[in-house]
Amino acid sequence: MNIVVTAIVIVLIGATEIKGDDQTTELVYSLLTKVRDIESKLRDDERIRIRRKTSTVPPEMSTKTPKTATYIRWGNSTCGYGAITLYSGYAAGGYFSHKGSPANLLCMPPNPQYYSPSSSGGSYIYGAEYQIGGVNNHADERNIPCASCQAVGRNAMIMIPSHYECPSGWHMEYNGYIMTKPHSTEGSSMYHCVDRGLEQIPGSAGNEEGHRLYTTLAVCGYYFPCSSTELTCVVCTM
Incomplete structure (x- = not known):
């Protein structure tokens, strides 16, 4: 000194x-x-x-652990700028009309690992596909990719429904549409924020049913303000 x-x-x-x-x-x-x-x-x-x-x-x-936040990016096989893609995979869930279908959607890696062979399972999982029309009908009945993402340097994550912009001071990971199973089918389902680009898995043009995701409208009289167009969403980190 x-x-x-x-x-x-x-x-x-x-x-x-x-x-x-x-x-x-x-x-x-x-x-x-x-x-x-x-x-x-x-x-x-x-x-x-x-x-x-x-x-x-x-x-x-x-050594102090670095801040990090993780999330699933539905409808896209890669993560946004500033985030690490831990793995790319396929959206999968219960069959759309099964009464006992789980509510959540999973992002399945493309190379599953198994223990000893067995066929005694009582539950089943199916690939998820878009059920969508209008300006986004190019994605209709195509299967849905996903990505597991790690946002380094950020330790909080929030999904905001009916908004496509993040609050001040927050970083936008991606935005898109609120999607879930149709109201007319058996079983429960969670709301998911699906990337606006609606990326599709190549070669998945056939209508294979499985787990189906539809866009969501807000019903007038039950939610204010109601909507006549698909509800948006955004995933933000800080």
Whole structure:
């Protein structure tokens, strides 16, 4: 530290000889601020060094865990800017008309791992497909891709229905449509935010039924404001 202070003093003496009073004052203030920053950083480093030297906790466990948030991006096989794609897969769930179908949708990896062979299962899982018309009918009856995403540096995630923009200070991962099973079928289902691009799995043009996702309308008289167009959604992280 003495070497740093000596160097600063030498610079200040030289500056005083070649600059006016106002310029010298600004330079002194700037350099002294930098000196204080350096001193503070060195003190912090010394405290950390002493803490690690005297602590019984291994150094690798004392490192602060980086912030991270995870989410599933439905309707797209890759994650957005700033997020890591942990794996790309296929949306899958219970058959649309089965009474005992689970409510949730799963993002299945393309290379499943199995234990010893068995055929005694009492529940079944099916690929999910879009059931959609209008301007998005290009995706109708096509199977749905998905991606498991990790947003590094962010530790909170929220899905906002009926909005396609994030609140101030939040980062938008993707936006799209609220989709779920049709109201006329058996079994329950969760609402999912499906990417606006409605990406499809190549070669899945056939109507195979399975788990079906429809866009969602808000019914007038039960929700205000109601809608005559598909409800939007957005996934945000912070």
